[in-house]
Amino acid sequence: MANTAPVHHAGDGETRRDFLLHSTIAFGAVGGAMAVWPLIHSMNPAADTLALSTTEFSLANLQEGQAITVVWRGKPVFVRYRTPAEIEAAQKVPLNELVDPQKDEDRVKKGEEKYLILVGVCTHLGCIPLGSKPMDPRGDFGGWFCPCHGSHYDTSGRIRKGPAPANLTVPPYQFLNDTTVRIG
Amino acid sequence: MSTEKSVWRKAFEWHEERLPLFSFLDHSVGSKYPAPKNLNYFWNFGSLAGFMLVVMILTGVFLAMNYAAHKDMAFDSVERIMRDVNFGWLIRYMHANGASFFFIVVYIHIARGLYYGSYKAPREVLWWMGILIFLAMMATAFMGYVLPWGPMSFWGATVITNLFSAIPVIGDPIVTFLWGGFSVDNPTLNRFFALHYLLPFVIVGLVIFHIWALHIPGSNNPLGIEAAPADKIPFHPYYTVKDAFGLGVFLLFYFAVVFWVPNMMGHPDNYIPANPMVTPPHIVPEWYFLPFYAILRAIPDKLLGVIAMFGSILILFVVPWLDTSRVRSATFRPIFRFFLVIFIINVAVLGWCGAQLPEGLPLYLGRVSTFYYFFFFLVLMPVIGWMETPKPLPASISSPVLKAAE
Numbered sequence: 147m148a149n150t151a152p153v154h155h156a157g158d159g160e161t162r163r164d165f166l167l168h169s170t171i172a173f174g175a176v177g178g179a180m181a182v183w184p185l186i187h188s189m190n191p192a193a194d195t196l197a198l199s200t201t202e203f204s205l206a207n208l209q210e211g212q213a214i215t216v217v218w219r220g221k222p223v224f225v226r227y228r229t230p231a232e233i234e235a236a237q238k239v240p241l242n243e244l245v246d247p248q249k250d251e252d253r254v255k256k257g258e259e260k261y262l263i264l265v266g267v268c269t270h271l272g273c274i275p276l277g278s279k280p281m282d283p284r285g286d287f288g289g290w291f292c293p294c295h296g297s298h299y300d301t302s303g304r305i306r307k308g309p310a311p312a313n314l315t316v317p318p319y320q321f322l323n324d325t326t327v328r329i330g
Numbered sequence: 331m332s333t334e335k336s337v338w339r340k341a342f343e344w345h346e347e348r349l350p351l352f353s354f355l356d357h358s359v360g361s362k363y364p365a366p367k368n369l370n371y372f373w374n375f376g377s378l379a380g381f382m383l384v385v386m387i388l389t390g391v392f393l394a395m396n397y398a399a400h401k402d403m404a405f406d407s408v409e410r411i412m413r414d415v416n417f418g419w420l421i422r423y424m425h426a427n428g429a430s431f432f433f434i435v436v437y438i439h440i441a442r443g444l445y446y447g448s449y450k451a452p453r454e455v456l457w458w459m460g461i462l463i464f465l466a467m468m469a470t471a472f473m474g475y476v477l478p479w480g481p482m483s484f485w486g487a488t489v490i491t492n493l494f495s496a497i498p499v500i501g502d503p504i505v506t507f508l509w510g511g512f513s514v515d516n517p518t519l520n521r522f523f524a525l526h527y528l529l530p531f532v533i534v535g536l537v538i539f540h541i542w543a544l545h546i547p548g549s550n551n552p553l554g555i556e557a558a559p560a561d562k563i564p565f566h567p568y569y570t571v572k573d574a575f576g577l578g579v580f581l582l583f584y585f586a587v588v589f590w591v592p593n594m595m596g597h598p599d600n601y602i603p604a605n606p607m608v609t610p611p612h613i614v615p616e617w618y619f620l621p622f623y624a625i626l627r628a629i630p631d632k633l634l635g636v637i638a639m640f641g642s643i644l645i646l647f648v649v650p651w652l653d654t655s656r657v658r659s660a661t662f663r664p665i666f667r668f669f670l671v672i673f674i675i676n677v678a679v680l681g682w683c684g685a686q687l688p689e690g691l692p693l694y695l696g697r698v699s700t701f702y703y704f705f706f707f708l709v710l711m712p713v714i715g716w717m718e719t720p721k722p723l724p725a726s727i728s729s730p731v732l733k734a735a736e
C-alpha cells in the first residue's frame with residue numbers, strides 16, 4: 147500500500163524511520179554497555195582482596211645492616227635498617243645522576259631515616275630484586291639487583307642502571323609507635 | 331543384486347534432507363572440495379594443526395577433571411595427575427608437549443604461507459583469520475603454562491601481565507584488573523583457568539572462519555598461479571590419504587617426545603611449587619615465545635620494547651600490502667626467496683637470543699636480529715616487490731609437465 151511506504155522529505159536527508167532506527171541502536175548500545183560492566187568489574191579486586199590492604203609489623207628485632215621482607219597485598223615489602231654509610235651514600239648522590247630523580251629524604255620518614263621501606267617489586271616487569279638476604283648480590287650501587295633483566299637499585303631503592311623506568315615504590319605507611327609500622 | 335536402496339541408505343537420505351550434515355562436511359573437506367593437484371607436504375600442516383587442536387581439547391578436558399584451580403592445590407593436583415590418576419602422566423605429557431608440537435606445526439604452516447605468497451589477494455582475510463588463531467593460541471598457551479603453579483608459571487605470569495604496565499596512565503589499572511588483586515594470586519589463577527578452558531573453543535570458531543575463507547578462492551599451490559578446474563582433484567580421497575600419511579609421520583615425532591623425553595621442552599624448575607616472595611635467577615618463557623621475548627629485551631626502553639614485541643606479530647596483518655609483488659610463489663622470485671630464507675633463520679636466531687641472559691653477545695645479536703626482522707617486512711618486502719623481475723610463470727599447473735613430456 148502506497149501510504150505505508152517511507153515518506154522522504156526532500157532536503158533533510160533523514161527520515162522519521164532512520165531516526166527511530168538510529169535511536170534504537172544507540173539505546174541498545176548504551177544498554178549493552180551497562181549490562182557488560184558488571185561482568186568486567188567482577189574481574190577487578192574483590193572486597194576481601196581489598197580488605198587485606200593493610201599489614202602491621204614490628205621493627206624490634208631488626209639490627210643495623212639487616213633487612214626483612216614482609217608481605218603486603220601479596221607482595222613483598224623490603225624493610226632495611228640502613229647503616230650510616232648507606233644513608234650517607236644515598237643522600238650524597240646528585241639528583242642529575244638519577245634516572246627518576248628523587249631525594250633520599252623524600253623516601254623515608256623524618257627522624258627515621260635509618261629505616262628504608264619499599265615495595266620489593268622491580269618497576270620493570272615485576273620480579274623481586276635480590277639484596278635483602280645477607281648472601282644476595284646487591285648490584286653496582288649497594289642496594290638491590292633484579293636478576294630478571296638486570297636492574298640495579300641504590301641504597302635508597304632508586305633505579306640507577308638497567309631497563310627499569312622508575313625507583314622502587316615507597317608504600318604508604320606510618321609508625322604506630324617506635325617499633326611498630328603499619329603499611330597501607 | 332537388486333537396485334533397491336538399502337534401509338540404511340534411505341535413513342541416511344532422510345536425515346540429510348533435514349540436516350545436510352554429511353554433504354556440508356563433504357563440501358568442506360571431502361570429495362566435493364577440489365584442490366590443486368600439485369600440493370606438496372607443506373600443505374599437510376593445516377590439517378595437522380586441526381588435529382592438534384582436537385588433541386589439546388580432548389586431553390585438556392580430561393586434565394580438568396582432576397585439576398584444582400586454587401593456589402594451595404594447583405601444584406599438588408598436577409603432581410597427583412602425574413602419580414596417582416590412571417594414565418594421568420600420559421594425558422598431561424600429551425597436553426604439555428602437544429602445545430609445543432601445535433606451535434611447531436603452526437610455525438611451519440605460517441612459513442609455508444610466507445614462502446608461497448598465500449597471504450596475497452584474494453586470500454587476505456584467510457590470512458587474518460590465521461593470525462587471530464595464532465594470537466588466541468599464544469594467549470591460551472600462556473595461561474595454560476600458569477596452571478601448574480610452579481615458579482616459571484608464577485613469574486612468567488607476573489612478567490607477561492606486567493607488560494601492560496608499560497602503557498601510559500591506564501597501564502597500572504589494567505594490570506590490577508588482569509590480576510584481580512595487587513599481584514598474581516589466587517584470583518589470577520582462577521580466571522586463567524576459566525579462560526584457558528574457553529579460548530580453545532574460540533579457536534575452533536576461528537578455524538571455521540579460516541576454512542570458510544579458504545573455500546572462497548580455494549587452496550593456493552606451490553606455483554602460486556590460479557589452478558584451472560582441470561588441474562584440480564577432489565580433496566577426498568587424494569588429500570585425505572596424503573594427510574593421513576603425513577599425520578602418521580608426525581605422530582612418530584610427537585610420541586617419541588611424549589614417551590622418551592617428555593620434559594625436554596619444559597623447565598625442571600617448574601616441578602617446585604611457586605613462591606611469590608622469590609624470583610628464580612633465570613626466568614625464560616616457553617620456547618615458542620622466545621623470538622618475541624628477545625625482541626622485547628633487545629630494546630632498552632620499557633614502553634618501546636613492549637610496542638616492538640606486539641608490533642612484531644601485528645605487522646603480519648599488513649603483510650599482504652607490504653609485499654608489492656603480484657607473483658605469489660617465492661619459487662619465481664629468487665631475490666625475495668633469498669631474503670625470506672634469511673628471515674626464517676633470523677627468527678631462529680632471535681629464539682636462541684631469547685633464551686640467553688640479555689648481556690654481551692646475545693644482547694647485541696638480539697638487537698641486530700630485531701632490526702632485520704622489521705627491516706625485512708618494512709623495507710625489503712615492498713622494495714624487492716618493485717625491483718625484482720620474477721622468472722616467467724607457467725601458463726598452467728600442467729603445462730611445464732606437458733612440455734617436458736613433448
Ligand code: HEM
Pocket residue numbers: 383386387388389390391392393394397408422425426429432467470471472474475476477478526527530531533596
Ligand atoms: C589451544 C589449545 C590448548 C593449548 C595450546 C594448551 C596449552 C597448555 C599448556 C602449555 C599447559 C601447561 C602444561 C604444563 O607444563 O603442565 C596447559 C595446562 C593445562 N591445560 Fe591446556 N591447552 C589447550 C587446551 C586446553 C583445554 C581445552 C583444556 C580444558 C578443557 C585445557 C586444560 C588444561 C589443564 C587442566 C592444565 C593444567 C594441568 C597441567 O599443567 O598439565 N587445556 N595447557
Ligand code: FES
Pocket residue numbers: 268269270271272273292293294295296297308309310
Ligand atoms: S623485572 Fe626487574 S629487570 Fe626486568
